Amino acid sequence: MKKVFYFMDWGIFGLRSYYYMLLLFHILTGNEYSPRLLVNIVWLLAAFIIPILFWFPQLRKNKEWFILLELLLGGSFYMKSFMQADHLGSVDYLIPSLTIGYLLTRKTAWTVPVLLLLPFTSMLFGKVTWDLALGSSSDNFLFSFIGIWVNFIAIAYHEKNKLAKEIDEQNKLLTQYAAEIERMTLLEERSRMSKEMHDTLGHSFISLIMSLDAAIALLDKNPNLAKEKLVGIRGLTEQNLDEMRDIVHKMGEEEDISLVDHVERLVNTFREHTGTVIRLTLNGTERTIRFEVRQSIIRVIQESFTNALKHGKATEIELSLHFSPSTLRVTVQNNGKPLGKIEYGFGLTTMKNRIEMLGGTFSISALAVTGAEVRCEIPLKGDTLDAKNKSTPS
Template sequence: MFNLVKQWFWYDWLVLLFRICFSTSFMVTMCYLSEDFTIPFWIAFVWGVLSFSVPWFCLQLHYKYYLIAEILLSGGLCLYLAALFPESYVTFLPITFMIASNSAQKSYRWSAPITVILIPIMLSRLSQQMDAVSMILNIGLVYTLGFAFHLLVVNHKQSGIIKDQNAVLEQYISQVERMTLLEERDRLSKDLHDTVGHSYTSIIMGLETLRSEVNTPDGEQKIDALLKLTRNGLDDVRRYLHHVGSSQDSLTLIQSLQKLVDDFQTFSKVKIRLRTFGEAYTVSKQAQMTLYRCLQESITNAVRHGRASEIVISLHYEEKLIRLDVQDNGLGAADLTAGFGLNALKERASNLQGRVYFYSKPGEGTLVTCSLPRLEEIREETVRILLVDDQPYIRDSLRIILEKEPDFEIIGLAKNGEHAVSFCEQDQPHVVLMDLNMPGMDGAETTKIIKQKWPGVRVLILTTFQEADMAVEALQNGADGYLLKSTEPQELFEGIRLVHRGVKMITPAITNVLIDHYEMQPASEAQTEQINEYGLTPRELEILECLSKGMRYKSIAAKLYLSDGTVRNYASTIYAKLGVRNREEAVEKAFGTTE
């Protein structure tokens, strides 16, 4: 009851004051007119107390309960008084005003006939002070005034609701714009880092490999000029990435949620409490963004649709998951249907192997729960790497790229095979990143010596050459993997980790060369037809087959030794070639005719 009173507006207090004044004057008049306190007096007195209190309490529950109680108790009291004091029929006029002012929705269809017609006819017969028509007109006029006051109150409430909703929507739009901008800047920063930045590095490494093939002074000068231009471009990209990254929101999860709550409360009259349970730990940006969106969508819906006045937010840091609960005291719904925002939220959580649940019941508000698994960064064993290449800038470029990975440690840079063997004698590395074409002892021979002396050392060939004979020789000499220098950095990182774990890693480009070299069995006719029809490459068909099995991008990336972003790019290319929009349409179009 106290919570309801706290939500009253000025007109609610005005109606209560009017009711108190009317009831007080009624009691005083009764005491003044009664010469002695007879039984009829006490009946009217008790009846008056009930007619004041009972309808008012019923009004706090539901307006229909109030109308029934007011008509029966207050209307009956007026009829009783009219039988005792004929002039007391005027006491029904204030009651008529209150009945009309609380006839919400379509209740006036039955409250008006009873109040304006039935009761006045009965009063005219009991009091005999005024004919029924005149009494109906007078009471009807008061009922009209009361209903006009009701419309004024409704209009004021609707204006307040619209104003609050507009404020909430403006705040929501502002938050959406801000978060969308942050997401886009983060995506752009990553794309530039993974594409343009690494492309410049690959170009620089490629230009360095051409030095041995250019024997003229003009050629050397042109390569130096191209290298200078490329390095300047790479520096510009790095500066831009730093500028973009510096504007990212560096707040922790709790701080970002608290800021959202504070901003929301400044635009609305809703009381919001944020509580945390458990020891806080670091979560990924994707998880933080998902929880932020969940809270944003939940509190907005609670105010817009649930008309909530209080929201309790609980953030639980658990051992295996992190959970966000948003409970409001709004209207609730028996059948809560998820709109676009909630469906998008479910998809976000699903991409992180999380879940979003909704519970709502009329009169009990709505509970939204978003739970995400605790995806801690797995700190792998530090991989000690030896870089072997006769080109200094390639060694330096590889060192710069690899040192960005927290689990990689560059223990040395060797310029030829003899230098590499000497390094292995002093401090055996976990993985040797070996170039093939080097003066003196080449990569294949160096690999053979290292594997004979130190079988536990993994050797990963990294070269610009993809001739089958060189690849076969290196693999026969014990190489644990074979990659090209044109390999994307993320694939190079994963290749080093896989080789360190004992997995044989051979780039698909080399595999295709070996297959062609040894004239292995060609692809099936059905696959050839699909390639000819849609223009899909073997790698794209391989990814499409994984998609048809319901595998996620991360699972496909792990199976094919690719990065998550590379698989997503492949999927986008496949959808574009097939002219479809999603996984299901792609599988149906590509395999529907063959299944």
């Protein structure tokens, strides 16, 4: 889409350049050398060169000054030529009118009536008839309207390109967010299954071993052979129990991942999918934190990242985790748009509730220049947050 936008800029610029070069060639070939000819040449070159000092495709974009100088220099040359009887019917201001219409802004909307009045003004000083002035004025208006229409198309393409880029960024966010939800869902399911297997299958195997022990002790017929076979079954059962325990421990490994490892994984994934610059700072010694608490902290960090990119249009994010003996402080800063009035919608309310349920504090504030800062402080003392080894030996 950008190529189309550039093409329109350069197309209008090329048409204007062609117009002035053609007019200059006409003056040079149609007149003998004289001081008047020299003045006309200098005047025409000034009308061509000086305005492009303020607007040049992709380099200079001061449209207001370009239009003003175009009217003063090019418009005055047009009026002077239009008033001369020998140029009647051969003088036009169509391409400059097209250019002015293309570059028109709200501040320069007054130039359209000026374009309409230029031919009529010439009637006061030259041999210009009403019909000729009306025709020239209509042509100027038509071409300025075409320029406005072309500009509208250029803006439409630009906005479409911008919207497509935003949609692409949102799709990346949604993809990353969906992948994280899927991973978290799988993690929770693995944790549930591992606990279920430990409580059910483990108990069944232990009961089986106890039953076999009783059977071995009660066997009277051919006790030697029976005991030999039962001992073999018992050994196999014990082996199966050990294998089941290994599976349970492997399934529960994701649950035992540290908070820092989880945060680093989230940062790397978010950086990869969105292209956002994220800097992670770790201070202090990490504490072992229960699974549920880690999940709440990760969710808050994830939502902060998403808000920074979605609402703040941030390109850089600073994430800091500070571990102290009694608290964990999480700070997320971004360089996005200036933060206006803070309204606690669903996302911020959910983040605040998550932290307050852990006994902590949540705040969001604007930075000194631009962007926003999310700050959370969570206590790490007591049974509420400290992770304790509560598993019972099997």
